[in-house]
Each structure stands twice: as structure tokens, then as C-alpha cells.
Amino acid sequence: MMSEESEFRAVVKAALFEDRAKNDLTSGFLVPADLQMELRLIAEEDAVVCGLPVVKIVFEELDAYSKCRFDVIEGAEVKADDVVATIGGRARALLSGERTALNFLSLMSGCATNARAVIREVIDLGVTVLDTRKTTPLLRSIEKYAVRAGGATNHRMHLADAVMLKDNHFLATSKAGVSFRETLERAVKEFSGDKEIVCEVDSIAQLSSVIDLPADVFLLDNFSALDLRAAVKLRDARKSSSLLESSGGVTIENIRDVALAGVDRISLGALTSAYRRISFKAEFQ
Numbered sequence: 351m352m353s354e355e356s357e358f359r360a361v362v363k364a365a366l367f368e369d370r371a372k373n374d375l376t377s378g379f380l381v382p383a384d385l386q387m388e389l390r391l392i393a394e395e396d397a398v399v400c401g402l403p404v405v406k407i408v409f410e411e412l413d414a415y416s417k418c419r420f421d422v423i424e425g426a427e428v429k430a431d432d433v434v435a436t437i438g439g440r441a442r443a444l445l446s447g448e449r450t451a452l453n454f455l456s457l458m459s460g461c462a463t464n465a466r467a468v469i470r471e472v473i474d475l476g477v478t479v480l481d482t483r484k485t486t487p488l489l490r491s492i493e494k495y496a497v498r499a500g501g502a503t504n505h506r507m508h509l510a511d512a513v514m515l516k517d518n519h520f521l522a523t524s525k526a527g528v529s530f531r532e533t534l535e536r537a538v539k540e541f542s543g544d545k546e547i548v549c550e551v552d553s554i555a556q557l558s559s560v561i562d563l564p565a566d567v568f569l570l571d572n573f574s575a576l577d578l579r580a581a582v583k584l585r586d587a588r589k590s591s592s593l594l595e596s597s598g599g600v601t602i603e604n605i606r607d608v609a610l611a612g613v614d615r616i617s618l619g620a621l622t623s624a625y626r627r628i629s630f631k632a633e634f635q
Contacts, residue, residue, distance in 0.1 A: 354491065354495065355403070355407075357491040358403065358404050358407055358491065358492070358495075359407050359411075361404075361488065361489065361491065361492060362404060362407045362408050362411060362450070362454075363411060364488070365408075365450050365453070365454070366408065366411055366412070366447070366450055369449065369450055371412060371446040371447055371450060372412070372446070374442070374445065374446040376445075377441075377442045377445040377446050378442065381441050381442050381445065382441075383440070383442065384440075385440070385441040385442075386438065386439065386440065386441065387438070387439075387440075387441040387444055387634055387635065388436060388437070388438045388444075388634070388635045389436070389437045389438075389444045389448065389632055389633070389634055389635075390433050390435070390436050390437075390632070390633045390634075390635065391405065391433070391434050391435045391436075391437075391451065391452070391455060391630055391631075391632055392431060392432065392433050392434065392630060392631050392632075392633060393428045393429070393430055393431065393432045393434055393459075393628070393629075393630055394430055394431075394628075394629040394630060394631055395430050395628060395629055396427070396428065396429050396430060397427070397428060397459045397460075397462075397463045397628040398425060398426070398427055398428075398459060398462040398463040398465075398466045398499065398500055399422055399424065399425065399426050399427075399428050399434050399455075399459055399462070400424060400425060400455075400458040400459045400461065400462035400463075400495075400496045400499040400500070401454045401455040401457070401458030401459060401492075401496070402420050402422075402424050402434065402435055402455075403424065404451075404454045404455075404458065404492070405418065405435055405437070405451045405454060405455055406418040408447045408450050408451040408454065409437050409439060409443060409444065409447050409451065411447075412440075412442075412443035412446055412447045413439040413440045413442075413443035413444075415439060415440075416437060416438065416439030416440070416443060416444075417437065417438045417439060418435060418436075418437045419435065419436045419437075419438075420434070420435050421433045421434055421435055421436060422434050424499055425462065425499040425500070425501075427466075434455070434630070437451075444634070445634075448632045451632075452630050452631075452632060454492070455628075455630050456627040456628050456629065456630055457489075457492070457493075457496075457627055458492060458493075458495070458496040458499070459496075459627075459628040459630070460496075460625045460626050460627040460628045461493050461496035461497060461500065461621070461622060461625045462496040462497070462499040462500035463500065463625070463626075463628060464500065464620075464621065464624070464625035464626070465479075465481075465496070465497045465499075465500025465501060465502040465621050465625075466500040466501055467602060468500075468502065468602050468605060468618070468620075468621065469500065469501040469502055471602060471605050471606050471609075472605055472606055472609040472616070473501075475606070475609045475610065477609040477613065477614065477615065477616055478503050478614065478615045478616070479502045479503060479605075479615075479616050479617075479618070479621075480502065480503050480504065480505040480595075480615055480616065480617040480618075480621075481493075481494060481497045481502060481503075481504055481505055481617070481618075481619075481621040481622050482505055482597075482617055482618070482619040482621070482622070483505070483506070483508070484619035484622055484623045485622045485623070486622070490507065490508075491507075493622045494507065494622070497621050497622060500621075502621055505617055506546075511545075511546075512545050512546040512547070512548060513537050513541045513545050513546070513547045513548065514548040514550070514569075515533060515534060515537060515547075515548065515549045515550060516550045516569075517550060517552065517571070519533070520533055530556070530559070530560070531559060531560055531563070534547075534549050534560050534563050534565060535563060537549075537565075538563055538564055538565065542564060546566045546567065547565045547566045547567070548565065548566065548567040548568075548569055548595070549563075549565040549567070549568055549569065550568075550569040550571050550597075551568055551569065551570060551571065552571045552572070553577075554577055554580050554581060554584065557570070557581055557584060557585075558584060561584060561585060561588050561590050561592070562588060562590070564591070564592070565592050566592065566593065567592060567593045567594070567595050567615065568581075568585075568592050568593070568594055568595070569595050569597050569617075570594060570595065570596050570597065570613065571597055571598045572597075572598035572599050573596060573598075575607050575608065575610075575611050578594075578596055578608065578611035578612070578613055579611045579612060581594055581613075582594060582611065582612040582613060593614040593615055594612075594613045594614050594615070595613060595614065595615035595616065595617055596608050596611070596613045596615070596616045596617070597616070597617045597618070600616055600617070600618040600620075601618070601620060602620070605618070
């Protein structure tokens with residue numbers, strides 16, 4: 351399994367290749383090979399800073415002797431005009447990597463800032479806020495890292511991380527003659543104690559039919575606040591140790607109401623699919 355840093359480096363290499371940063375015609379023609387400069391990355395608006403380790407990798411890939419100093423810590427809240435990082439090294443490398451570094455910093459800080467705003471809505475309620483697999487293709491490791499920097503929690507990283515039985519899985523197994531309950535029973539028998547087992551339900555009646563089975567999590571799909579409270583009451587009455595997770599239709603506007611219903615976890619795709627990029631600028635010295 352690749353380490354997080356290795357995943358970041360692979361993404362950075364692909365981004366630098368996309369921009370042909372090692373074949374920068376302008377910088378290569380005009381700028382002396384031995385010229386040294388310093389580059390400062392500056393926030394243009396209030397934000398949660400995220401992506402500094404990725405910025406470092408960008409310039410390392412272009413100049414192994416570059417020096418990157420972080421002027422704030424990862425996950426810090428900054429104001430407009432705050433310097434977040436200072437990089438020294440070969441001018442050609444700084445010029446060629448500037449845009450790629452800013453792109454990552456903008457994207458990751460936007461994702462982290464969004465996550466922090468969501469967390470603030472429920473921070474006093476003790477509920478776990480999770481992301482989903484609704485991520486930008488090939489940038490999942492980047493976006494999920496940013497979610498954590500913002501204070502939220504990662505759901506499964508990929509399909510091999512957990513067993514998540516959703517409505518389409520139950521539809522497929524029903525066509526093979528296997529009932530809803532039996533499908534979950536098979537999953538519990540095969541994976542319990544090895545992988546987290548998450549079972550989606552779409553009604554109180556459906557939850558009631560399997561709440562006695564030891565799934566780790568029951569995913570309450572598009573439940574109303576009233577039904578969420580009923581689900582919590584049912585789980586507690588049956589003395590089930592399973593966690594209850596609300597998913598579907600959750601937004602920053604209604605997440606507090608969802609949390610107040612008493613669920614243990616809330617997942618929302620908006621953490622990685624509905625954030626706005628943060629503006630940063632680069633100043634050379």
C-alpha cells in the first residue's frame with residue numbers, strides 16, 4: 351500500500367507533467383540556470399490553509415535543493431495577505447512550478463475551509479462528520495487529506511476499505527434469490543471483525559428487520575429528522591451496539607438539525623464535491 355506522501359508525490363508528478371513544467375520554454379530560454387530567487391505564497395482571503403506538504407513536493411520535484419519554509423502550520427486559519435509559505439531555489443524551478451503549487455494550495459485550502467465551516471455547526475454535539483467517495487477522480491487522497499485538515503473524518507478511502515451494502519447491492523442479490531436480511535447475514539459471517547460492515551436502510555421498517563444483526567453501522571438513507579429520532583429510539587430499545595449514520599440530503603444548513611436527532615455519524619458528499627477554491631498569489635523576490 352502506498353504511503354500518503356507517495357500518493358501525493360504521484361499526483362504532483364502527474365500535474366507537473368500535465369503542465370510540462372520540466373519543458374518550460376519561456377523560463378528555460380530567458381532565465382539563467384544558476385539564478386536563485388525566493389517565492390512567497392500569500393493568501394488573498396480568509397481561509398483554512400491546507401496543501402503545504404504538497405507545495406513542498408512540487409518544488410522538490412523541480413529542484414532537489416529547493417528550501418521550503420512554512421510560515422503557518424497546516425490547518426491554520428489565516429487572513430488575507432498572510433504569507434503561508436516561502437520557497438527558495440533555482441529561479442527556473444520556481445517559475446515553472448508556481449502555477450501547479452498554487453492550484454494545489456487553492457483546491458486543498460478550499461476543501462479544508464469548507465470542512466471547517468461544516469464542523470463548526472455541530473462541534474458541540476459530539477457527532478462524527480464524514481466525507482464520502484464523491485471525490486474528484488485521481489485526487490481522492492488530496493481531497494480526503496484536506497477534509498481531515500478541516501477537522502472532519504474520512505469514510506472509506508476506496509472499495510476495499512469496508513463492506514458497504516447499499517440498495518443496489520440488495521437489488522442485485524435479490525435477483526439471485528437472496529433476501530435483504532440474508533445478504534447482511536452473509537456479510538457479517540464473512541467480514542465481521544475484519545472489515546467495517548455498513549448496511550444502508552431506507553425506512554424504519556427495514557431497520558427494524560435487521561437491527562438485531564451485528565452490523566457496525568446502519569446507514570439511514572434520506573431519513574427525515576422525525577425518522578432519525580425514531581431510528582435512534584429503536585436502536586436503543588433493542589439494545590443494539592450498532593452506530594447510526596445519517597446520509598443523503600445533508601447540507602451545512604440542516605446538519606445541526608440532523609445531529610440533534612441523536613445519530614452517531616453524519617456523512618455528506620458536499621465535503622469533497624461542493625467546496626470553493628481559495629485564492630492565493632505568488633510574489634517573487
